[in-house]
Amino acid sequence: MTTQPPPSPLPSLRDLRRLTPARVGLGRAGGSLPTQALLDFTLDHARARDAVHSAFDSERLAAELSALGLASCEVSSRVRGRHDYLVRPDLGRQLDPASRDVLAAFGGACDLALMVGDGLSPTAVNARAVEVVRALLPRLAAAQIRLGAVAVATGARVALGDEIGVLLGARMVLVLIGERPGMSAPASMGAYLTFGPRPGLTDAERNCVSNIHAAGISNDEAAFKIGWLVRESFARQISGVALKDDSALQGPDAATPLVERR
Structure with missing residues (x-):
């Protein structure tokens, strides 16, 4: 007579808590949370x-980006202070007049313009932006993509990159910006890519690489994904919902040359 092995115990809430940073199974002390x-x-x-x-x-940031051989400048949106930034997101999408003059000095057509903005987590951008750019530069060079000026933008929303891209004569703009902090990820950076930038575009025209932080996507992995999306966007002349991120189907060393230029 064969004996059946005892059934495996059902997973407990403690097991679940080991799989996620979400607040599950916290317990209670009377009608409240434990201390x-x-x-x-x-x-x-x-x-x-x-x-x-x-x-x-x-x-x-501007100095360290310049040390990488990039032409960088500091610009600002129309917001005046952090409170203004939080209550008037529309102003964070527009350059102030002085910044337009600054960018005019960096005129000249390029494939790709870069905006590094504070966003909703300057902490994340301070810590990660330069290293992501450092890892990205060889991938752009391998694909023969010309990176133009870098605008380090204060009081920035994602759409501010559209105006910057137009002023810099860029065919595409890449925005590195602090994401809205979460309770388990206060210092997360996102990357947004827009082909054919111009004011008035919606997020449907952008691709996003999100959750670049210590417990999320690493700097090198982010650079790989961004590089893949930039190459494919140029090759297909699209970005946003029309461009699916299939970078996971390729190895990190895969390099697709830029197949169409103008």
Whole structure:
């Protein structure tokens, strides 16, 4: 007579908590959360708020990008202060007049313009933008994509890159910007790519590489995905919902040359 092995125990909430940073199975103390769970929540909430209001080190970023051999300049949107930025997102999508004059000095057609903006987490951009660009540059060079000037933008929303792209005569704009902080990821950066930038475009015309942070997408992985999307966008003359990110189907060393230029 054969004996059946005992059934495996059902997964517990403790097992689930090991698989996700989400707040599950926190328990309770009477009608409230346990003290430790409440303290953890309060700390994560404070970190998220700090990330939103942290200082944007635009001067250092511009200097380090220049050290990579890139022509960089500092620009600003029309917002005046962080409170203005949070309550008037429309102003974060428009350059102030002085910045337009600054960008005019960097005129000249290019394949790709780059905007590095503070967004909703300057902390993330301060920590990651330069390293992502450093890892991206060899991929752009291998695909013969000319990177034009880099605008380090304060008070920036994603769509500010569209106006910058037009002023720099770019066929495509890449925006590196701080993402809205989450309770488990206060310092996350996103990358947005738009082919044929112009004011008035919607996010449907953009591709996004999101969750670039310590527990998410690494700097090197982000550079690989961005490089793949840039190459494919130029080759197909599209971006946004029409361009699917199939970079995972290729190895990280795959290089597709730019097949159409003008």
